[in-house]
Amino acid sequence: MTTDIDAPTTNPGGMFLQPLLGRLAVHGVMILLSVLSIFPIYWMFVTSFRPANEIFSTALWPSAPTFENYIFVLTRVPMLQMLANTVIVAAMTAGLQVVTGMLAAYALVRWRMRLSGVVHGLIALSWLVPFQVTMIPNYVLASQLGLLDTLAGLIIPNASHAFAVLLLYHAMRSFPNEILEAARIDGAGSSKILWQIVVPNMGAPIASLSIIAFISAWNEYFWPLLLSRKPENSVVQIGLQMFMTQEGNLWGPLMAAACLASLPILIVYLVLQRHVIESFMKSGIR
Template identity: 55%
Template sequence: MTTKTATGRGWVPHAVMIPLAIVSIFPVWWMFVTSLRPENDIYSSLPWPGSPTLDNYTYAMDSIAVWPMLRNTAIYAVTSTLAQMLTAVLAAWAFVRWRFPLDKLLFALIALTWLVPFQVVMIPNYILVSRLGLVDNLLALLLPNMVSAFAILLLVQSMRSFPTEVIEAAEMDGAGHWRVLWRVVVPNLRAPLAALAILLFISTWNDYFWPLLLTRSENSTVIQIGIQMFLTEEGNQWGPLMAISSLACLPVLAIYIALQRQVIDSFVKAGMR
């Protein structure tokens, strides 16, 4: 009786999660399906394309510089993510292991900057970038996005939960702070680092306002601006728009699929702390 009851209860989470999964996946499925529909079938209610075609992809690539935009977006997202991860690891290690004057005040100020929307500081950043002569330059996209307060706060919490006995043992063996950080701490924080990297990458990949304000030409802008180009006052070109959106989603989906185990492990371990 107990086994049957446990088995019966085991179906309850699946009965709840399966409809939620379908609701979450359906918009992505509809985007890919719409990108394969011919123009005269774009508003069809069928959940699959009646006559699949790649015309929307061809039209999108002929209309805008898709590949340069994807290249710029990849450079922007990867470089920004790596820079934010590096600065977050170093800053979190300093806050966790060292004590210096006004360290708590500095940590509080960093936490407060996380609460300030980027749109608030976007104009001052633009004025600074403009005076540096970096408008319509990929480097200008990176400069305000090399440090993430969210990343620092997350890694501070992860490093505080790291066993101090392991760190002290490494220091007794003669390892300095730099070696302890990169040889002991970082390799054992793979799960939270992978989860953080995915969050930072997706956030940067989907960035829209800052590139919209800063870039001028198609060869220097990102794919999110390219998607917006198919939304015009004369009407929305849904087929090419869905095609370019599908291309923009593929790298993010591939990265998440490759690192999904680390992300799940990170959330599980965070819930056990």
């Protein structure tokens, strides 16, 4: 007695088609999101080259590109001085946050105090305090110290940050304690251990913190707005506000100034693209 059993039909083409369609769908979504992210930057760049009579044109490229908006920005506002001030403030702020964060993190990890957990908790809680809460006390203190309308006044209040301490603290906890003990047995002091042993082996966390702190300081707006009086002592974010008046916004010069303000950060990103992405991933920021 024989029974005919139908063999299961196979569709080799379908086995390869489904993964291909899945990859195409994923890449299609990624391309769409990339276009949505890049298009505002492209529109800002194109608008900066539009003449006054084409500012509200919907064309993807101006019919008669001009540098009038850039000339207007560079002649009416000390934009180059503001850019230089912003670079100084961002670089100094990032550097000081790395130094103070490293010192505080090393103290919390190396020296086990009775209230070290409380100190760590207070540092973490201070990170949750909104800037608007500390803005007025910092302004009063800066006024009493004579730091109004100075670059030092923009740098010193941001010289330390809870985020820097916490990031370096968790990175330093994973540092091998045997190496520190061996260095101490050899007679190395705490300062030598920190700067000659710990710091050279923590390049990735320090680079991550430096990039994030630099970008954060570059984009700072409210504190320079509160502290600055003269354009030549201010930063580029305040320079953008000068093209927004009650009579109306000067869209062409505003877009030109925005391009100049964004150019250094874009250059930093293009040069250090891999490090920037790794810094955001390792810091837990999405």
